Amino acid sequence: MANMxxxxxxxxxxxxxxxxxxDIFGEDVGAPLGGVFTATQGLKNAWNSPLDERGIIGAAxxxxxxxxxxxxxxxxxxxxxxxxxxxxxxxxTHWSSNGDWNLPMVVKTPVGSGIRGSxxxxxxxxxxxTHIPGWKIVMxxxxxxxxxxxxxACQELNPVMFLEPKALLRVKGEERIPGEPxxxxxxxKMIDAPLGDRTAWKPQWPxxxxxxxxxxxxxxxxxxxxVTAVSYGRTLPMxxxxxxxxxxxxxxxxxxxxxxxxxxxxDLVKGSIEKTGRVLFVNEDTExxxxxxxxxxxxxxxxxxxxxxxxxxxxxxFVPGIGLSDNLExxxxxxxxxxxxxxxxxxxxxx
Amino acid sequence: xxxxxxxxxxxxxxxxxxxxxxxxxxxxxxxxxxEERLIQMYKQGHGYFWIGGPGEExxxxxxxxxxxxxxxxxYDYLHAHYRQSGTMLALGEEPIGALRQMKNTATDPYSGGRxxxxxxxxxxWNIAPVSSPIEVQYSIAPGTAMAxxxxxxxxxxxxxxxxAGTAEGDFATCLVWSSRPANPLPILIIVTNNKWGISTSADxxxxxxxxxxxxxxxxxxxxxxxxxxxxxxxxxxxEAMDYVRTERKPFLMEALVSRLYGHSSASGANFVANxxxxxxxxxxxxxKDGVLTRQQMDELRGRYTxxxxxxxxxxxxxxxPAPETIWNHIYAEKK
Numbered sequence: 001m002a003n004m005x006x007x008x009x010x011x012x013x014x015x016x017x018x019x020x021x022x023d024i025f026g027e028d029v030g031a032p033l034g035g036v037f038t039a040t041q042g043l044k045n046a047w048n049s050p051l052d053e054r055g056i057i058g059a060a061x062x063x064x065x066x067x068x069x070x071x072x073x074x075x076x077x078x079x080x081x082x083x084x085x086x087x088x089x090x091x092x093t094h095w096s097s098n099g100d101w102n103l104p105m106v107v108k109t110p111v112g113s114g115i116r117g118s119x120x121x122x123x124x125x126x127x128x129x130t131h132i133p134g135w136k137i138v139m140x141x142x143x144x145x146x147x148x149x150x151x152x153a154c155q156e157l158n159p160v161m162f163l164e165p166k167a168l169l170r171v172k173g174e175e176r177i178p179g180e181p182x183x184x185x186x187x188x189k190m191i192d193a194p195l196g197d198r199t200a201w202k203p204q205w206p207x208x209x210x211x212x213x214x215x216x217x218x219x220x221x222x223x224x225x226x227v228t229a230v231s232y233g234r235t236l237p238m239x240x241x242x243x244x245x246x247x248x249x250x251x252x253x254x255x256x257x258x259x260x261x262x263x264x265x266x267d268l269v270k271g272s273i274e275k276t277g278r279v280l281f282v283n284e285d286t287e288x289x290x291x292x293x294x295x296x297x298x299x300x301x302x303x304x305x306x307x308x309x310x311x312x313x314x315x316x317x318f319v320p321g322i323g324l325s326d327n328l329e330x331x332x333x334x335x336x337x338x339x340x341x342x343x344x345x346x347x348x349x350x351x
Numbered sequence: 352x353x354x355x356x357x358x359x360x361x362x363x364x365x366x367x368x369x370x371x372x373x374x375x376x377x378x379x380x381x382x383x384x385x386e387e388r389l390i391q392m393y394k395q396g397h398g399y400f401w402i403g404g405p406g407e408e409x410x411x412x413x414x415x416x417x418x419x420x421x422x423x424x425x426y427d428y429l430h431a432h433y434r435q436s437g438t439m440l441a442l443g444e445e446p447i448g449a450l451r452q453m454k455n456t457a458t459d460p461y462s463g464g465r466x467x468x469x470x471x472x473x474x475x476w477n478i479a480p481v482s483s484p485i486e487v488q489y490s491i492a493p494g495t496a497m498a499x500x501x502x503x504x505x506x507x508x509x510x511x512x513x514x515a516g517t518a519e520g521d522f523a524t525c526l527v528w529s530s531r532p533a534n535p536l537p538i539l540i541i542v543t544n545n546k547w548g549i550s551t552s553a554d555x556x557x558x559x560x561x562x563x564x565x566x567x568x569x570x571x572x573x574x575x576x577x578x579x580x581x582x583x584x585x586x587x588x589x590e591a592m593d594y595v596r597t598e599r600k601p602f603l604m605e606a607l608v609s610r611l612y613g614h615s616s617a618s619g620a621n622f623v624a625n626x627x628x629x630x631x632x633x634x635x636x637x638x639k640d641g642v643l644t645r646q647q648m649d650e651l652r653g654r655y656t657x658x659x660x661x662x663x664x665x666x667x668x669x670x671x672p673a674p675e676t677i678w679n680h681i682y683a684e685k686k
Binding site: 022023047048049050052054055057058059060061062063064065066067068070085086089093094095096097098099100101102133134136157158 | 493494527
């Protein structure tokens with residue numbers, strides 16, 4: 001099975017062949033590297049830009065204004081913060097021009113912890129991204145969703161922020177991407193660039209099929225009755241694993257992968273909370289003014305009388321960064337044990 | 352039929368026809384009348400904020416006249432700043448649109464009552480929305496130029512901004528992205544230099560002799576011109592635009608201009624007497640050369656002033672956008 005980096009690469013290949021994507025660019029995105037996480041390796045329309053985040057986002061806006069479908073990469077979300085006003089412009093251009101201009105552009109950027117990236121390679125961006133109206137924000141937690149969400153993003157009329165949980169970029173999927181060969185070694189041989197001289201190398205793309213995960217649709221990844229866990233990105237597989245463990249212990253957890261943070265699938269979340277009466281929102285952005293806080297607020301306001309326990313948020317600690325030491329990183333953002341404990345506790349909480 | 356009268360500047364290589372001079376003058380006066388009406392509307396409480404370009408007509412009008420107007424890659428893109436009503440009128444825009452934006456009516460053609468005066472936007476003519484954060488357009492413009500380079504043809508991208516804003520990194524971004532050896536871009540990079548950033552004098556901020564000198568470091572052809580002279584502006588812009596159109600390479604132009612009513616309503620929007628008034632200078636020349644009489648020019652000014660006063664009265668009675676329209680156009684939808 002493909003990993004997420006391969007899945008993104010295949011989706012972009014599909015997009016450049018079929019969806020009119022003619023620019024995939026950013027720092028080190030083109031040959032020979034194909035992105036520091038290899039997500040753009042071998043793509044014919046991938047090119048290296050100056051080391052200039054404002055230039056990258058600005059150029060994407062301009063290309064989109066000119067009717068192109070650019071896919072721009074910021075190497076790490078930690079470096080996107082100096083483009084906030086441009087992101088704001090991208091989000092408000094359709095509104096401020098009273099519907100005259102629209103920007104069909106995708107910005108992809110790896111987010112979160114998991115590679116011992118220290119202070120400047122571990123930032124999350126979901127809270128900030130969801131604070132900029134006019135964008136659609138997606139964050140896959142497995143390769144197949146990454147493939148399907150990227151294809152949807154490349155078909156959008158609006159700016160889409162594609163957040164890549166960097167801890168999951170190398171994790172193989174459980175489901176095959178449509179068109180992906182059965183043997184993962186064969187896939188690697190076809191689309192992974194060799195080490196060393198790559199000047200003559202060309203990928204052999206599998207015959208990929210269109211597969212779109214609709215933006216705005218979440219997914220139930222574990223069904224349960226006692227407590228709901230809502231997550232996305234790196235913490236989602238942990239929630240699923242926690243649910244499996246707890247099931248063996250007699251606790252039934254329903255796990256929802258939000259997949260799209262904005263516009264999010266409230267109907268799915270609401271239905272689940274109405275069923276279980278208990279909800280834990282899990283992500284790894286810092287906990288103060290966290291997107292999960294919005295979900296907690298909405299749960300309280302709309303579902304107060306259905307709740308059997310206060311909605312909870314398990315998020316990253318409100319500290320200035322993630323330290324390099326294994327202990328520091330693990331203590332800063334939710335881990336499997338934290339999630340399992342929080343779910344167990346919530347499931348047993350009585351009014 | 353007599354041949355059109357030509358006016359020759361002493362050093363002029365390409366004289367301008369009388370008809371063109373009259374047209375430029377007409378548009379400059381129309382622009383001034385518009386700006387003065389906008390200021391008056393602001394002062395009468397018919398708008399919350401004014402910012403505009405009285406003093407830049409001699410540059411902005413020729414720019415609009417020389418642009419290839421239309422939608423899409425075959426035409427010129429303009430990433431303007433908020434001092435370019437003259438360019439809009441020269442492109443053929445009706446001034447009442449600017450009044451509607453000032454009055455933030457539902458009929459405001461640029462933003463539906465959502466944005467400040469002078470914040471033009473018109474996709475039909477490739478006019479990118481003007482933004483209040485200054486200089487961001489310099490980061491965005493290379494994108495349209497890139498698409499035009501790939502497309503071919505002679506459409507170019509034009510980006511304009513002010514001298515103070517060149518301190519922003521976005522200006523450097525524009526120089527870097529426009530001159531990449533991997534893909535030099537058909538972009539005319541313009542800085543209108545009025546020597547002020549709100550209340551901050553350029554003298555205290557600019558170490559470079561000329562802003563246009565910054566182009567040299569990137570091997571971008573560059574020039575500083577007198578933007579208060581419409582004839583020089585027209586000739587220099589034409590030459591620069593021809594270069595960008597045919598060579599598909601960037602050009603950096605610095606135009607020295609006046610700022611006749613200060614930065615914006617934030618600094619009072621009162622007439623500044625010690626700045627060069629490009630209309631006054633141009634009219635003296637037109638009169639001296641026998642192109643137009645004082646009376647003709649006074650009548651023109653009077654006519655536009657009256658027309659705009661009438662337009663302002665009309666706009667006052669137009670509806671404001673309904674509160675529920677805040678939810679419109681957050682996302683584009685497939686039709």
